[in-house]
Amino acid sequence: MPAISIKGQNMPESPIRKLVPFAEAAKKSGKKVYHLNIGQPDIPAPEVVTEVFKNSEIKHIEYSHSAGNESYRKGLTEYYAKYDISLGVEDILITTGGSEALIFALQSCLNPGDEIIIPEPFYANYNGFAVTAGIKVKPILSTIDNGFALPPVEEFEKLITNKTKAILICNPGNPTGYLYSQQEIEALKAIVKKHDLYLFADEVYREFCYDGATPFSTLKLEGVEDNVVVVDSVSKRYSMCGARIGAVVTRNKQLMQTILKFAQARLSPPSLGQIAGEAALKTPQSYFDNVVTEYTQRRKTLVDGLNKIDGVVCPNPGGAFYTVAKFPVKNAEHFCQWMLSEFEFEGATVMMAPASGFYATPNQGLDEVRIAYVLEVEALKHAVKCIEEGLKAYPNN
Incomplete structure (x- = not known):
């Protein structure tokens, strides 16, 4: 067959979406998947x-x-x-x-x-x-x-x-x-x-x-x-x-x-x-005030919850609705995949984005994940608990 272009070969995969097949398989097996991998807000449009x-x-x-x-x-x-x-x-x-x-x-x-x-x-x-x-x-x-x-x-x-x-x-x-x-x-x-x-x-x-x-x-x-x-x-x-x-x-x-x-x-x-x-453009300021209040609560739930987990380091972000956290694992991408394919806690698991894909320098961020706090507070609490139990059970620490 004709060759693929060099540009096409060099185009990187999305670290945000590359684990989608594993998430789909997890759902088909009956697991609930908390999607913290992508910045898709669950807040209604104005x-x-x-x-x-x-x-x-x-x-x-x-x-x-x-x-x-x-x-x-x-x-x-x-x-x-x-x-x-x-x-x-x-x-x-x-x-x-x-x-x-x-x-x-x-x-x-x-x-x-x-x-x-x-x-x-x-x-x-x-x-x-x-x-x-x-x-x-x-x-x-x-x-x-x-x-x-x-x-x-x-x-x-x-x-x-x-x-x-x-x-x-x-x-x-x-x-x-x-x-x-x-x-x-x-x-x-x-x-x-x-x-x-x-x-x-x-x-x-x-x-x-x-x-x-x-x-x-x-x-x-x-x-x-x-x-x-x-x-x-x-x-x-x-x-x-x-x-x-x-x-x-x-x-x-x-x-x-x-x-x-x-x-x-x-x-x-x-x-x-x-x-x-x-x-x-006609959106009232009250909409943004409510959204910021909601994200502030979500940020606190996620960041405080993660920092209580042994070995996890998570800075408190000043804006947007993401954070990068450091996990006590050697390979966060393998951990994220394992969470979807091999682990569940009370019928649920979590999808995250391996942070190494957000670096251009090779071998950076190997033990980091990006998490989007775009779910409501109770869902985030359950997701953090899943991560905690997953880190305890993960065999490759």
């Missing part, structure tokens, strides 16, 4: 979204402008204004999820063979996006010992070569939940300005910050406006993962014109998703 479709008289599902509906983009400028971020409609382009936003940005800013620095562990699909764009990820290690804080500026400087064109961060972070401070963002600004790099910021978890903290957006940085590119999405903010609506935001006019060419090549973002996204 009523303003569901109501717009209930009352819709749509007769034609038409193409939109390649940059997205202007009314939606105007609505987004008003949304950002609430965070004291001033933008024009021309600074926002609607995409098919945040994934497409980042892929468009990477292909517009970097040439094949160029390098991008990303603090690891990072959202696993960044590796796949880099393969798609033909670029090289240069990881910079953050560690569980300090909760995955931003590595020192000196460590970034060591990685920069004439091939380095960008730095990418996620804030608040997936998979760690770490929330970068304004001081850390300003430190990145200094590097970006010194070496004239792009700074990509995935800010899709902006609404989910805890303990009174507020996120500092890279769009507030002064003096590097043409260097900053933000990726955004409705997926987690409004529990609308399947709507597949994101946005790329930059004040760099030449870059936006370039991104638009990629957008035109794929015609338009989803029309129904844009209708949902625009409706979601």
Whole structure:
């Protein structure tokens, strides 16, 4: 048969989904599986979204402008204004999820063979996006010992070569939940300005910050406006993962014109998703207040529960709804698979994501897992108990 492309061979598997066959088999055998492997919130989408479709008289599902509906983009400028971020409609382009936003940005800013620095562990699909764009990820290690804080500026400087064109961060972070401070963002600004790099910021978890903290957006940085590119999405903010609506935001006019060419090549973002996204902009603040309260309780349930288990280390994340925990095992991927295929406690087991897949450096995170606290509190309590009993019974410690 014809050969598979090198790019296809290099495309990594998803650590979030690779154990799905084992979870499906567990369910067929009668086990209840607590899904803590994927960031799929169980919180309902805002009523303003569901109501717009209930009352819709749509007769034609038409193409939109390649940059997205202007009314939606105007609505987004008003949304950002609430965070004291001033933008024009021309600074926002609607995409098919945040994934497409980042892929468009990477292909517009970097040439094949160029390098991008990303603090690891990072959202696993960044590796796949880099393969798609033909670029090289240069990881910079953050560690569980300090909760995955931003590595020192000196460590970034060591990685920069004439091939380095960008730095990418996620804030608040997936998979760690770490929330970068304004001081850390300003430190990145200094590097970006010194070496004239792009700074990509995935800010899709902006609404989910805890303990009174507020996120500092890279769009507030002064003096590097043409260097900053933000990726955004409705997926987690409004529990609308399947709507597949994101946005790329930059004040760099030449870059936006370039991104638009990629957008035109794929015609338009989803029309129904844009209708949902625009409706979601009318979501009352009380919705987010309730969601943050709920996630705060879930975080406490999970983090406190895990840290009570002998040998487990779990930092308290400042945002998003993930944490990376260190388990007393040699190979967390084998443990996660074993939990699904060989173990059950009171008829249930847990699906987690091995954290090694969130690193680009080989043999990092082998004893770590990413856990998404996207289930209600009682389910999380049962899941933590399953993990505790699983660690006791696991034969390969």
